[in-house]
């Protein structure tokens with residue numbers, strides 16, 4: 001594996017977060033002692049593990065600040081949608097409630113009750129909410145920074161965990177100022193609110209607080225996108241992958257990120273097919289490969305928000321009929337995915353021949369030398385890469401049709 005370290009520095013180095021150097025060594029020695037049979041379950045387990053890593057995000061803050069609304073917005077839902085967190089003008093959330101992302105169950109947003117109510121005075125709250133079990137926190141605060149906000153921030157800091165400070169309801173705050181003052185400059189107003197939050201947190205002993213201004217009604221405005229980016233940057237790599245795939249497709253940039261994450265899975269699924277493909281039973285290999293191919297495409301389609309349920313949710317969010325979004329979804333991967341998919345994929349026939357070179361550059365030396373993976377690996381890699389390109393194009397068209405804008409195009 002002498003070439004492995006130089007490959008690690010390539011643009012595809014992130015693959016090493018799927019199989020570590022040690023894991024590859026382990027796979028190799030298992031293969032040498034027990035052949036394909038011994039190694040297959042190890043790879044399958046790894047693929048399953050990818051989809052089982054949980055990410056627990058606690059949303060906390062005083063009562064009525066907009067915690068449940070924030071969770072709904074993160075999930076691309078409005079308060080009256082099925083499965084949305086309950087939102088009201090009275091004390092609403094009375095126990096920690098978990099909300100799974102609609103298409104990926106690994107990202108769990110915990111809607112906590114408000115701190116500092118009669119039911120939950122601060123000390124009782126901090127004891128009962130079991131902060132240790134969460135990966136990170138979002139403190140929602142509105143309109144003033146309070147003693148309870150300080151207590152939350154300090155407790156999270158004490159546990160050595162991170163939090164982000166979110167100030168919601170920016171829409172109504174700006175509206176009120178507009179009505180009150182003859183002169184109104186939105187940027188100045190936003191800056192005032194932001195620096196008020198930062199100064200308050202600094203006074204509470206938080207050295208470099210991260211503050212985000214948002215409105216649940218205008219997800220594309222203010223700091224909502226920046227918050228998503230910062231969250232994903234701060235997560236360890238595997239958790240980050242889960243988080244990215246769970247975001248609703250609100251901008252073209254999100255679609256691009258998802259594609260990058262899914263590309264790693266193409267490689268992983270192809271390497272799995274290489275192993276299964278080496279099983280010396282006629283007919284078995286093809287069956288396995290089609291299973292991997294179909295499983296991969298269905299998974300990608302869901303992650304990219306192109307399944308029926310995701311399209312319906314996005315249409316509602318954009319205030320457009322779902323047919324308008326469905327009309328821009330084209331190509332062989334619409335509708336039910338069956339074994340016939342190989343025939344429907346126009347690029348299927350040339351797949352095996354073309355791509356030896358590009359593969360050799362990043363992945364094949366490792367996988368190839370271990371398993372002697374041949375045409376099956378190449379075929380699945382090429383077919384899934386093509387499917388991913390095609391699905392990403394569709395997802396981009398859907399975002400454009402939903403929000404009718406190119407302004408978020410990362411180019």
Ligand SMILES: Nc1nc2c(ncn2[C@@H]2O[C@H](COP(=O)(O)OP(=O)(O)OP(=O)(O)O)[C@@H](O)[C@H]2O)c(=O)[nH]1
Nearest residue numbers: 063064065066067068069088091092093114169216
């Ligand atoms: N204008 C505006 N109103 C918001 C926003 N976020 C929340 N609200 C309103 O604030 C009120 C309280 O929202 P919730 O999401 O129920 O707040 P909560 O923090 O979950 O409340 P509890 O569960 O009782 O602690 C509701 O009337 C929401 O519609 C926002 O971004 N803009």
Ligand SMILES: [Mg+2]
Nearest residue numbers: 067068092093
């Ligand atoms: Mg609530």
